Amino acid sequence: MFNAPRYGTGSLADLLPSVLAGFGVPGETDRLGLGIAADRVCVLLIDGLGASALAANPGAAPFLSGLASATLTAGFPSTTATSLSSLGVGVPPGEHGIIGYLVRVPGQDRLINTLRWSPHGEGPRVDLRSELVPEQFQPTATVFERAAAHGITVTQVAPSYQNGSGLTRASLRGCAFRDSFSVGDLIDGIGIALRTGTRSLVYAYHADLDTTGHARGPASDAWLLELAHVDRLAAEIAERLPPDAALLVTADHGMVELDERIDFDHHSELRAGVQQLGGEPRARHVYTEPGAAQDVAAAWHEILGTDFAVLPRAEVIDRGWFGPIVAPHIADRIGDVVVAARTAHGIIRSGAEPIQSMMIGHHGSLTPAELDIPLCTFRS
Missing domain, CATH: 3.40.720.10 (Alkaline Phosphatase, subunit A)
Incomplete structure (x- = not known):
């Protein structure tokens, strides 16, 4: 919820x-x-x-x-x-x-x-x-x-x-x-x-x-x-x-x-079309290759299911998650796709973020x- x-x-x-x-x-x-x-x-x-x-x-x-x-x-x-x-x-x-x-x-x-x-x-x-x-x-x-x-x-x-x-x-x-x-x-x-x-x-x-x-x-x-x-x-x-x-x-x-961890570094389907993965395990900014945002969002939604909300940048802004006003230069800092955990799951990076991946307690969503x-x- x-x-x-x-x-x-x-x-x-x-x-x-x-x-x-x-x-x-x-x-x-x-x-x-x-x-x-x-x-x-x-x-x-x-x-x-x-x-x-x-x-x-x-x-x-x-x-x-x-x-x-x-x-x-x-x-x-x-x-x-x-x-x-x-x-x-x-x-x-x-x-x-x-x-x-x-x-x-x-x-x-x-x-x-x-x-x-x-x-x-x-x-x-x-x-x-x-x-x-x-x-x-x-x-x-x-x-x-x-x-x-x-x-x-x-x-x-x-x-x-x-x-x-x-x-x-x-x-x-x-x-x-x-x-x-x-x-x-x-x-x-x-x-x-x-x-x-x-x-x-x-x-x-x-x-x-x-x-x-x-x-x-x-x-x-x-x-x-x-x-x-x-x-x-x-x-x-x-x-x-x-x-x-x-x-x-x-x-x-x-x-x-967390009761389940999805490891981005060992999940080729999640990595497809992604340039960089920002945020943290409970709230990820997904920065995609040019023109790949829609395909990445669709793939992440299919793989992650209902445990995560997977939304394009424009929809997250429209929903007011970052506030009623998002300045244009700040909107450019937001991921092309934003992913937030609904359940006690997280998207970790065991290779790039080893210490964070081992943590028991998390936040962000x-x-x-x-x-x-x-x-x-x-x-x-």
């Missing part, structure tokens, strides 16, 4: 514009009806925390489960680089242009890993920030830039590898950056940042739940234990909030465990387990 992203009324892209409306920033509207008017707000993003997984495990997360909560949707694909861009820019993927994990940029013959801002493939990792300038690839002003322009002190508290990264420069720019080296340092850094300036907005990121889900699966004991740590992390932050502050806890996507994310609110 698929859900539709609720762009404009209930998606991750609507969260920070709604927060800015609470700060009284001109031109911003409270799209989510948060009704939060506070001088200090922290948005804590827990990578990989799906709404259904949180709801199913209240004993592991008593603090978060006890908060006032709502369910938002990520966008499509439900993957970290796309979701963080939707959060940071405040618009759907069709407008910010980070439309997947691995994408082909028109004019280049290679796939770009948008999370690492590097070419995909074998060989040493190459930094593309000078060649593929992040601020040009995604030129729309971020929510953080808009906040800073109106006198709000904005801070990102996150691991040091995100400081100045291509994705940060593209979609999360406009913040002062505070490195976090541990959970304790993250908690302390949030508290310090919240007390900076007369009005402050803090965006904080925590990755361990997602890492555990990929490696052990979101149904594992390890994942539940990590969820308990995440819950305590949120409670510790809440206990240390300054007066008249708000904590909003959300996520970028949920996760599912439009099923509720992947698309629905929590929004938990705490006021000091």
Whole structure:
């Protein structure tokens, strides 16, 4: 079963514009009806925390489960680089242009890993920030830039590898950056940042739940234990909030465990007519040979059956998966054929993507387990 992203009324892209409306920033509207008017707000993003997984495990997360909560949707694909861009820019993927994990940029013959801002493939990792300038690839002003322009002190508290990264420069720019080296340092850094300036907005990121889900699966004991740590992390932050502050806890996507893997690298019928395979196992961008898109779509539909939606680019755009607006230069980044998993299946590449192919937990598609994310609110 698929859900539709609720762009404009209930998606991750609507969260920070709604927060800015609470700060009284001109031109911003409270799209989510948060009704939060506070001088200090922290948005804590827990990578990989799906709404259904949180709801199913209240004993592991008593603090978060006890908060006032709502369910938002990520966008499509439900993957970290796309979701963080939707959060940071405040618009759907069709407008910010980070439309997947691995994408082909028109004019280049290679796939770009948008999370690492590097070419995909074998060989040493190459930094593309000078060649593929992040601020040009995604030129729309971020929510953080808009906040800073109106006198709000904005801070990102996150691991040091995100400081100045291509994705940060593209979609999360406009913040002062505070490195976090541990959970304790993250908690302390949030508290310090919240007390900076007369009005402050803090965006904080925590990755361990997602890492555990990929490696052990979101149904594992390890994942539940990590969820308990995440819950305590949120409670510790809440206990240390300054007066008249708000904590909003959300996520970028949920996760599912695969029960069947179709290996593109060992399936000649799937490879026929395909130049490059982007995206990730649950949501693939299929870039075809010139004139081959229709034949490729027909072949993939016949081979994959009802376990996957196999749609041409134009139909995906018409369905609004990437948002109500898709700029022409961004449409060119979308696969000629887009494939999204309906069931617990995935299209792996054991040769080209060996580590990803071995992962237990995956995300990217439009099923509720992947698309629905929590929004938990705490006021000091």
